Amino acid sequence: MKDLLAVLKIAVPDKIFIKDPETSDLGKRIIENSIILINEIGFEGFTFKKLGKKIGSNESSIYRYFESKHKLLQYLSSWYWAWLEYQLVIETFSISNSQEKLEKAITVVTRIVKEDSNYSHINETILYKIIVNESSKSFLTKEVDLENKEGYFEVYKRLITRVSEMIEAVNNNYPFPLSLASTILEGGLHQHYLKDHFPSITNCKSEKTPTEFFIQLTNNSLK
Amino acid sequence: MKDLLAVLKIAVPDKIFIKDPETSDLGKRIIENSIILINEIGFEGFTFKKLGKKIGSNESSIYRYFESKHKLLQYLSSWYWAWLEYQLVIETFSISNSQEKLEKAITVVTRIVKEDSNYSHINETILYKIIVNESSKSFLTKEVDLENKEGYFEVYKRLITRVSEMIEAVNNNYPFPLSLASTILEGGLHQHYLKDHFPSITNCKSEKTPTEFFIQLTNNSLK
DNA sequence: ATTTAACGATAGTATTACTATTATATTTGT
DNA sequence: ACAAATATAATAGTAATACTATCGTTAAAT
Numbered sequence: 401m402k403d404l405l406a407v408l409k410i411a412v413p414d415k416i417f418i419k420d421p422e423t424s425d426l427g428k429r430i431i432e433n434s435i436i437l438i439n440e441i442g443f444e445g446f447t448f449k450k451l452g453k454k455i456g457s458n459e460s461s462i463y464r465y466f467e468s469k470h471k472l473l474q475y476l477s478s479w480y481w482a483w484l485e486y487q488l489v490i491e492t493f494s495i496s497n498s499q500e501k502l503e504k505a506i507t508v509v510t511r512i513v514k515e516d517s518n519y520s521h522i523n524e525t526i527l528y529k530i531i532v533n534e535s536s537k538s539f540l541t542k543e544v545d546l547e548n549k550e551g552y553f554e555v556y557k558r559l560i561t562r563v564s565e566m567i568e569a570v571n572n573n574y575p576f577p578l579s580l581a582s583t584i585l586e587g588g589l590h591q592h593y594l595k596d597h598f599p600s601i602t603n604c605k606s607e608k609t610p611t612e613f614f615i616q617l618t619n620n621s622l623k
Numbered sequence: 624m625k626d627l628l629a630v631l632k633i634a635v636p637d638k639i640f641i642k643d644p645e646t647s648d649l650g651k652r653i654i655e656n657s658i659i660l661i662n663e664i665g666f667e668g669f670t671f672k673k674l675g676k677k678i679g680s681n682e683s684s685i686y687r688y689f690e691s692k693h694k695l696l697q698y699l700s701s702w703y704w705a706w707l708e709y710q711l712v713i714e715t716f717s718i719s720n721s722q723e724k725l726e727k728a729i730t731v732v733t734r735i736v737k738e739d740s741n742y743s744h745i746n747e748t749i750l751y752k753i754i755v756n757e758s759s760k761s762f763l764t765k766e767v768d769l770e771n772k773e774g775y776f777e778v779y780k781r782l783i784t785r786v787s788e789m790i791e792a793v794n795n796n797y798p799f800p801l802s803l804a805s806t807i808l809e810g811g812l813h814q815h816y817l818k819d820h821f822p823s824i825t826n827c828k829s830e831k832t833p834t835e836f837f838i839q840l841t842n843n844s845l846k
Numbered sequence: 847a848t849t850t851a852a853c854g855a856t857a858g859t860a861t862t863a864c865t866a867t868t869a870t871a872t873t874t875g876t
Numbered sequence: 877a878c879a880a881a882t883a884t885a886a887t888a889g890t891a892a893t894a895c896t897a898t899c900g901t902t903a904a905a906t
Binding site: 441442444445533534536537539540541542544545548553556557560561564575576577578579580581582583586587590591593594597598600601602603604608610613616617620621 | 664665757767768787798800803804805825827840844846
């Protein structure tokens, strides 16, 4: 089932980039290595100049693909959410029991990504770390509303809508399916962040996962 | 009861600043106007040069108070959390019923700040907006662990611990009091952000508040 | 009256976040 | 096979950012 990705392409809204990085070797190297570099030095420290040096290419060449490093982060985020949506769909597809289906969905969106699927130049395990640490910055800007209108966040919104629909399938009288879905998604990332950096304000650790926490929270709210 | 703040001072960890802005007129103008300016142009667009111009002072003078704009944001965040902790304490102090107390606590930490208490140069209503839009950036950096060791986030952690204790008072068998408390706090901010910028992925609007959502979520989880 | 602290003004630096131009290499269409 | 189009590299340049350092003036404290 996973091999579907050999035939499908993760679709990122095309207004995010100037030139589709999937269409050239340089483009792929930009994506592959930006993930590695952002993870190493953080988004604030990351520059196109440093990336150029890392991939033995020129700063100006990277600008042909992305207008700014902010757009590149949005590309990476969208790519990740699309990839996660794909995981969500294939892993829940065959489950007919709606309760079970929802639990699987929560598992998929709140778990750690620890294995790289190896189907492309993108290392999902490292990308996942970037999502935990940096993805909020892709929408917490003065340009959100404009960028939202341009469709930059479509993938993210569709993913949340999907989870929300699974919540409704379990209990269609529940008044906050969208809020619960968005809380599970962002909250999942946040709990993982706390586990790594602020262990004194979370109960999550390696054995007691955010997944457990959010499944319990959801089940109690829907019954 | 609110007048306590005339006598008490909001305490921000002193490693965050070089010189305490509360100790001078210039310092107070820095704080007062940085809040206004960050709200206007966003944290990314904000610079000490622009702030200097706004307050009719010199860039280099601002550097005598804060090492960087990042530290200034951490100061504002800590100040806000301390102020919120104060609100939390006074508004829940006299409630003896633990269930009722917790609901009040959730109300305090997830509601909009729409009135400025006017006791100081700090406009809490505008500061609250900055917290919604920018506060995540104060800890989502490569320096978190170092800064955490230095005590920069003590106020934030104490606030969450307090809410967590109120959760435990209602049900001390609940396995995730800290995670629930941190989810309520960050989730509250996030739902307000969604309401303003991504209404299609939240059920919250002006009449149907994040407070309602989180109270329901909590009650269902603890019973 | 003198030391000390605070502030403003000016200057300077390395880096960032780009844009523009040109030359060269590679791919593609005919 | 050749011309045309496209992609990339190299270089240069710019305005702004994020600071640091120095110095003179003013105001406050001893």
